[in-house]
Amino acid sequence: MQEPTFLILTALAAGPQHGYGVITDVAEISEGRVVLRAGTLYAALDRLRAEGLIEADREEIVDGRVRRYYRLTGEGATRLAEEVDRITRHANAATTRLRQRFSTAWGMP
Amino acid sequence: MTDLEARYRRLLRWYPQAHRAVHEEEMLGVLMAGAEPGRTRPKVAESADLIRGAARIRLRHAFGPESGPSWRSAFALAGLVATLVLACELVPQSLFLFWNGYFWAPATAFGLALALVAVLILRAPRWLAAGAAWAWAAGYLAWSLPQVLPLDFSDMYSFSSSQPLPVVLQFAPVVLVAVLVTLRPDRPVVPYRKVLGWSALLVGAGLPQLYQFENWFYETIGSLGYETEAILFMLPLTVLAVLAGQAARTATGRRTIVLAAVPVLLMTGYDLLVLWMTGSWLFGSLGLLIPAVIMFVLARRGKPVPQTPVPG
Numbered sequence: 001m002q003e004p005t006f007l008i009l010t011a012l013a014a015g016p017q018h019g020y021g022v023i024t025d026v027a028e029i030s031e032g033r034v035v036l037r038a039g040t041l042y043a044a045l046d047r048l049r050a051e052g053l054i055e056a057d058r059e060e061i062v063d064g065r066v067r068r069y070y071r072l073t074g075e076g077a078t079r080l081a082e083e084v085d086r087i088t089r090h091a092n093a094a095t096t097r098l099r100q101r102f103s104t105a106w107g108m109p
Numbered sequence: 110m111t112d113l114e115a116r117y118r119r120l121l122r123w124y125p126q127a128h129r130a131v132h133e134e135e136m137l138g139v140l141m142a143g144a145e146p147g148r149t150r151p152k153v154a155e156s157a158d159l160i161r162g163a164a165r166i167r168l169r170h171a172f173g174p175e176s177g178p179s180w181r182s183a184f185a186l187a188g189l190v191a192t193l194v195l196a197c198e199l200v201p202q203s204l205f206l207f208w209n210g211y212f213w214a215p216a217t218a219f220g221l222a223l224a225l226v227a228v229l230i231l232r233a234p235r236w237l238a239a240g241a242a243w244a245w246a247a248g249y250l251a252w253s254l255p256q257v258l259p260l261d262f263s264d265m266y267s268f269s270s271s272q273p274l275p276v277v278l279q280f281a282p283v284v285l286v287a288v289l290v291t292l293r294p295d296r297p298v299v300p301y302r303k304v305l306g307w308s309a310l311l312v313g314a315g316l317p318q319l320y321q322f323e324n325w326f327y328e329t330i331g332s333l334g335y336e337t338e339a340i341l342f343m344l345p346l347t348v349l350a351v352l353a354g355q356a357a358r359t360a361t362g363r364r365t366i367v368l369a370a371v372p373v374l375l376m377t378g379y380d381l382l383v384l385w386m387t388g389s390w391l392f393g394s395l396g397l398l399i400p401a402v403i404m405f406v407l408a409r410r411g412k413p414v415p416q417t418p419v420p421g
Contacts, residue, residue: 019139037155038139039162042132046166050175065138 001083007034008044009053009072009080016057016071019045045070053079112149114141120156123163125170176360183364185297188290189230190365191372192242193304194349195286196223197311198376201318215252219245226290235293242290246283253280282372289368307352314344343397349373350401354408 004026011017011025023036036044048054053076057069072080110118117140121133140151151159170176199220206214226245229238254276318341356362 019135020142023139023143037158038136038143039155039158039160041139041162042136043162043165043169046128047169050169050173062138065134067138068132068135 001079004034004036004040005044005048006080006083008036008041008048009076009083012054012070012072013077013080016069018067018069022070048076052076113144113151116149116151117141117159120151120159121163123160125163125167128166128170176364179360180364181294182298182361183368184289185293185295186299186361186365187368188238188242188286188293189227189297189299189304190369191282191286191289191376192223192227192230193308194311194369194373195282195376196220196227197308197315198345199223200312201315204316205319219249219252222248230290230293231296231299235291238293239287239291242287246287249283250280278375282375285372285375289372307348311345311348314348317341317344343400346397346401347404350404351408354405357405357409 007026007029008022010029011022017025019038019041023038023041026034026036045054049056049070052073054070055073057071059066059068061067114137117137118133121129121136124133140155144151199216203214203217203220206216211217222245226238226241229241233241320341353366356366
């Protein structure tokens, strides 16, 4: 799973959000490192919707324009959880090996 | 509407019509919310991102998993469309021979045999239709090839290094038609009346080509050069352009066009290639191509038709 996809699903994990809400949330989650633009966001939303990972939640009219909210589906939540597991396992493995490396470097048993 | 909004709307035209119908206002809201006050033009990176997003969506819709049924229907149709166009191309020649007393000339027999192949594509199992298409292609090649041998086109074309090229271009569609019929996954679902109507129109458009065999035509218009003679090919090309334009309004139709384009263009656009190869591109090739493109664009106008298995 690519990072923008992971972050979009993460943004929707807490509850339904509209497009601009997802952009600001992703920026916040990534501490400003990932800034999604509208083109990237809607291409990703289109794909995630086709894959059944997200769906439209509701619509409201703001300043005469449709604002559509998206939510994570059950399948989307499962995929996100699997991805979190995978990343956590990799992060744990990396942490363990780095500890070993430091221990060896400092001559600790 | 502000300048910025108008510019964003122009960029959103890159997106598929169906996507715009659902998401244009929503995307515009997101874009406007993200723009700093006083901005009148989208940033370059923003424009590039929108165009890239549109390309991704178009590619995914064209080749993604959900396009599978449309491709399947298109594969079912493409062989039939190419076979019918090839048959319609042969009819004027057969009619000419018929009128001149050659009732069972090989060209007539090949025309009728190809019509039979079209019926088999519609009614018979795939192996039978494919077998008939390959048998027809082999027979046609065996009959026509000796007529154009030896491969000496030095008096017709301005190049000499690739003399077999015109022969390859002439016979490639015959083989490609058989390939398309072989790849047919299902029997095509088509309204027979429409198929007959378009076929009759294409045959009718090809009839003026009979004039090229008349003495008066050969001595007057023909003597002005192949470029002028090519006007006879304008009608069939225009009919096909209208058919393609109408077909392009459906997902299956667009895919059928992609699949059948090479053999059909080689059949009906062969004269365009000859004009191009002889250097008559300005009045000849463009003279044929421009009306066809205009007719295609006009026929494509109107509401896009959602999923229908039949082009046109």
